[in-house]
Amino acid sequence: MKKLLLLLFITACASNQTEEQRGTRCPPIKCPPVVVAPPVVVAPPVVVAPPVVVAPPVVVTPELPKDFNYGKYTPKGIGGGGTMMSYSISPFNNNIFVATDMGTLFRSPNKGVNWIAINHNSVFVDSDIDAQSPVGFFPDTTSVMYSSKNQSNNSPKISKDLGVTWKESNLKLESGEIVKFYKTDIDNKALYIATDRKVYKTLDSGETFTTVIVAQAKGLFINKSDMFIATSDGVFLNNKLIIQKKIRVFAAGVSDGALTIAFSDSDPLACNEVKQFEGEYGSGAVASHLNNCGYLWVWDASGVTKTNQVVGDHIKMAHNDSKTIYVTGSRFWIKQYGTKISKSLDKGKTFTTVLNQIDYDKTPFQSWDRNKIEYSAVALDIGWYDSGYLSFDINDLNSNELGGTGLFFLHHSLDGGKTWLAPFTKFADTGEKQAGKYWQSTGLEVTTAYKAEFHPTNPKLLYVAQADIGGICSEDAGNKFRICRVERFNSIYDFAFTSNDQEIFTAVGTHHDYPMNWYAGKMTQAEGGIFLSQDRGRTYKRLTPNNATFNKQFLSVAYSLSTKTLYAGSHGYGLAVSKDNGATWSFTSSGLPTGDLIIPKIEINQTTNDVYLLVSGDYPNFTNTAKTGIYVLKNGTTTWKLLRGVVNKPTGVAYPLWAYPTSFAVDFKSNTLWLTDYENNKNWMATGIWKSVDNGATWNMVSQYTHPLSIVIDDENADNVFVNGLNNWNTGGPLFSKDGGKTWANDKDMIHQKAGYSVTIDPNDKTQIFYSTFGGALLYGTRP
Secondary structure, rough: OOHHHHHOOOOOOOOOOOOOHHHOOOOOOOOOOOOOOOOOOOHHHHOOOOOOOOOOOOOOOOOOOOOOOOEEEEEEEEOOOOOOOEEEEEOOOOEEEEEEEEEEEEEEOOOOOOOOEEEOOOOOOOOOHHHHHOEEEOOOOOOOOEEOOOOOHHOOEEEOOOOOOOOOOOOOOOOOOOOOEEEEEOOEEEEEEOOOOEEEEEOOOOOEEEEEEEEOOOOOOOOOOOEEEEEOOEEEEEEEEEEOOOEEEEEEEOOEEEEEEEEEOOHHHHHHHHHHHHHHHOHHHHHHHHHHHHEEEEEOOOOOEEEEEEEEEOEOOOOOOOOOEEEEEOOOOOOHHHHEEEEEEEOOOOEEEEEEEEEEOOOOOEEOOOEEEEEEEHHHHHHOOOOOEEEEEEEEEEEEEEEEOOOOEEEEEOOOOOEEEEEEEEEOOOOOOOOOOOEEEOOOOOOOEEEEEEOOEEEEEEEEEEEEEEEEEEEEOOOEEEEEOOOOOOOOEEEEEEOOOOOOEEEEEEOOOOOOOOOOOOOOOOEEEEEEOOOOOOOOOEEOOOOOOOOOOOEEEEEEOOOEEEEEEEEEEEEEOOOOOOOOEEEOOOOOOOOOOOOEEEEEOOOOOOOEEEOOOOOOOOOOOHHOOOEEOOOOOOOOEEOOOOOOOOOOOOOOOOOOOEEEEOOOOOOEEEEHHHHHHHHHHHHHHEEOOOOOOEEEEEEEOOEEEEEEEEOOOOOOOOEEEEEEEEEOOEEEEEEOOOOOOOOOOOOOOOEEEEEEOOOOOOOOOEEEEEEEEEEEEOOO
């Protein structure tokens, strides 16, 4: 085994150096003998010429840079509440990066005060949270590197201008190879790229790369000419095994002539006390906790010491600080112990807890002191739910700056953990931060906004149907927002209104992300219903009965002002109707197809009282493809009629049409109908934007579009049409037509190209629009 490892590891001193160079940069170091488990306390090698200790910068929050510009569209909403990862702090300047599982990499040029989303055409983030890397920082201080699982040609991306513009790097990874972390070697002007298979090095800011080792590294530290590499088998110094121990997590730092290495083993006894909660949490959850736990070990001049400190997923040390060690819990730990952060200032001899988002050992549950952590809308209105840190980072030249991200939160400290900022949102109200208050965006919008709707009698009232945090409301046309969630439900999918601007109806459910992936099908496990608020979304009462028949996820709701009738489209159970303002309900099916009916949209012509609804496909069986489309219930009738005559098949298309319609629009001033359908049945090139000018008698595809999610027409000029959705295979994204669909263009200024959802024209200024997106909430700006 030792022979094999020696073959895998390449010495830190390049083989093409002269004897004189090797003698200068790589002085001989006496390595201790191989340590067998349990490890023998051995003297570490002499640390020769440690780097000069760089004094930490003064802790200040930088102001907005003078050249800061969101571009054409400004982010709106309330940040947080969605999965954030790849948290990365530059040691050279004020830049911080963070990614989300919905596709977007964000950059802050001023330590989190403001954030800019990077265009999806430059970098797109894969949704696999276990396959994400942080951002790597080149020693030239202005170049950065990032890799996501889905990068084209298996090449990480490089930016030479701190993340403004990007290009593919010259590093070609193997198929399925994933970057795990980067390590900057400031002394030798190098960047190391550690994957799940190898470690690479570049000395020229990413122009060329060489392979350093053929193994997966758990951690890496370079001190002048000495390279310490941790693998699952132990710690190696310049090829020599110096600590033989199964290692999960690794960090190191050097200062005042002293080197300290910190690492964690995989000893489940470290967390053995959680077995007492097996009856409450289950044996599987407890086993997962134990499998992601271990003791902290410290290696310094005194030898190898096992501490009593428990370690979960992360150990962090700044390169120039050998005394300060941070450890976190694990996202696989129960009772939200994963959000704990502990800090040592004496090389691991003693630790203090510097953050525990919420203490589930207290009754009632107790959140961290608001004087020590910045409270946010998500924390106050939704709760402190977060299992742990998906990513965690420290400024490599300043141990006082660190932070981490989870499923709901991002917290950042500039003073060594004494206080923590929540840089994903900004308080925009008076008095103390409390539930129901108003907030503004910092640009880090990471949740999904399905749609935005203005109240028809009060254009200052804006309601956003949203995932994860339920929904948000604005009473000043979108300048600031408050959370208007319905009970415990994950998503508001739709709104309907009366003439009273205090009242809104909502369609809600416990499952997000319709119609992505398996969410396209009937939601048999989802709960939800139709709710009414009579105070602009502050409180709600349930209208649909809370029983097995009606406690279902609903995707759409519409209200007839003249007949006082509510129509509600469910996620697989058909159409529910109430003719008495929601007092009583029944499912109706006259004229509609049988089987699993998904109804994602309902629209009412309030002048004629004609009701239109969309029947989508019964994914994954697709048995109703011939009967999907727009149905109309004409005023005074009782049977729904399908507005689907002849659907002309585009040239070259061999698949059935309209397997999964997602949206429609009706021009009430003419006989023109629009429909979009979505490819999820291998119906390649058969989906797109469809138009009928004869009230549904004939339909033609006016543009191929693989994954459209919404279509909207301008009520003042029906030739202006907007379609939004996912941009896959270079088709899709935010499209618009100014000639009734004859020609289409992509709004390239909209940064969330691969994650669009809907469009809303601002009634207060018809030259402006809101884009709603998957994982980017709202963007506001001049309509194309």
